[in-house]
Amino acid sequence: MAKIAAGMDTSPTNSSALPAHDYSVLDFPHAKSIPAATKNLLQTDDDGRPSRTGTVWTASAHVITAVIGSGVLSLAWSIAQLGWIAGPPILLAFAFVTYYTSSLLADCYRSPDSNGANRNYTYSDAVRAYLGNKRTVVWICGLIQYVNLIGTAIGYTITASISMVAIKRANCFRAEGYDAPCHVSSDVYMALFGAFQLVLSMIPNFDRLWWLSLVAAVMSFSYSSIGLGLSIGKTIEKGFVSGTISGYAASSSTEKTWLVFQALGNIAFAYSFSMILIEIQDTLKSPPSENKTMKKASLLGIAVTTSYYMSVGCIGYAALGNDAPGDLLTGFGFHNPYWLIDIGNICIAVHLIGAYQVFCQPLFAFIEAWAVQKWPKSEVINHDYRIPLPFSKTFKLNLFKLLWRAAFVVFTTIVAMLLPFFNDIVGLLGALGFWPLTVYYPISMHISQTGLKKWTRKWVALQALNMGCLLISFVAALGSVAGIVIDLKKYAPFQMG
Template structure:
């Protein structure tokens, strides 16, 4: 299929399309004609700032606004320390994972383009281990995409309801359906999903990161204002007093799941690292980006979570802005919810681009001679460079967006399922695999001091993830009792 209608021109894509046939060396700033890296792929252009933006976009989801509720379940004694503990574990294991981008040497070895590639390189003797890693990673990415569709629609509905409350009073029913707003969100994603790869996504991550700071700051400002107005710090040492010890246990477990999911970005760390230029070496840049990202996000988590709890106490809602812990000033709440929706538009792409790339690379490998999969078409637009599209990529990405939108409409409580997926993914992707690959990389012997410490961290995080998973299951069971498809809020 060499030519199509006027205005389009086809060209081969797939692996061969990612580089010229020129035998060029590693990217060198002094050589403007050096267009490719040491693996003959298009030169990476990412730096510590773009990587930090990706990390912040991935970590600071709308979940930051649920942290006041999480701390309300844990109380002042346990809540803040647990937040800090998750931050430390996430940062430490991200350092270990950053060294796995290349193998066998972390600075000069062959590149691993995805998390699965890294697991295969270091733990390749166990094929099942690699496939379990891929299954957990990509199922979690799909779940996150569905959850973000729901959460963004909730924020858009909250704007409508906020204005309704302002006009008709805080006790007015103000029922609004989420479905229209889910469809709107899906329409945006249909357009943005045509961004070809993660490296071209840097500008969207920066916008999304700015939005996350904006709505987090609004939540913080509203909490500070309410605390000053009341002139008292709310909350108790042990948090919300449940009707029974069993209920309290489930709520604590759910809070752990929320916090674990709030810190999850390891599943796309390798993919972020694959956007970085060198020198300096990619692992050094990624470690700096991880440190900056975790410091920024933890500062926001601590301030928004703790101040939100201080303002609203044990009755803190699941979301400071959409849960209507605050009703006024309504225009500021509206701005906050707009920022949440814009942020999630970008975050959706940050999490979906690795999945898009995985399926497209698999298709190229499976059908190397297919014109549908291995040809790109140039669309000549006036006053701009030709725009390249691949029909398979367009069809697959559009199908995925439509699928996630429909599932979100059918299961409006899917956030609880995403919480379960997050709880299940935290231990293997954030802890187990980075630790196992580090042990293999450095040939650590069993029962040495460091090996024991790493395995202790491994077991401890497994127990936390297991407990969080149980709490999420309890939440899902409760949702199913009142579930109705396309229910009005």
């Protein structure tokens, strides 16, 4: 949930907690001219911003919270497409690549080199500092991040509705018997989810509510642990390990190829956190140097996450075999322990209700700041209407914010209704974000930072890694798009499921 909370925020995060704080008192152009005594009184760093208090432990906790999310639910399905021989090694390979490139990215927190005086507060700042002469590259970086935000909002709408449908169907089966049809439309729950987001989108400074990260962490670990526990229980109950060395036997080699490609995208999505690494690093106190602390935190966080992913993915596959569903929690049917499965699905829904806003608030802020700059004299964009509320402060309503945010929520809800394909969307998001944000930009910035010459051994190795990951992202995107096309042939929107 915290993945993009700070990642695209225009206000840098400089405390040990990821949600942004109000720096309006200190964040002005001449902050460096503040007298030393005043800085000490206000507990600020030398750039006039609030002092950072993060440690390797807080940073690793942020990494774990950022990485472990709804993507974990698709890992058993992903391994089912790859089989026992390829599945676990590919999980480990993604972990290694993510850690290696995150180490390169950690060195880019400061410029003009890893020990430089200038701090880069966000991922985009780092790209601009090291690749700023290539304006198209910086622009594309921002575009990719915002496209991922929009895609994530759509994906979260789909995932939350799947969980709510599962709860409704479980209650129906228990009330009417397990032979009852119990058809439930996911559209109703997508609309309900969208209605929640319409209300939450109007809350001022929603992205600055500190408890969101805590709720995200608790919910993520809760439903992931429930899935793991159910998998262990089912494997013990059966008395044998399911699955095959080559995975799911598709009806044709073409279908098998698309499914394997899609599985790669799902795994890539599960490991994506690089886009907020710089923001996490900006919470770390110094000394010791931030890059050294961040590398330790990344190693610890990715090690814990990989252990968890291996457990959930592999044990889930062992329990459910080649029939493992896209969403792990839906693979245990609607029988006992029904209450535990319901709790898991409730945790997913609660997590994603807040996560949707955390991911979208930076996009809201970006568009609104752009509009103010573009039309500074517009009454619609710049005027706030004060609405008195009982037992509360006066609520400020901005007509442009109301219309723009409502339009965005309606758009993501409608797209989710038209494309309610969990694994396809997750795979596509992973494919779009993995290569550029996790691999290409960190490698390019490292080469620029170190002045690495072309055709040296390290340069060739880095470019080989770069091209290999580009190929993986490309085929993962192809597989996901093919999956969407295939599913659209069988899916009639706005029908009872």
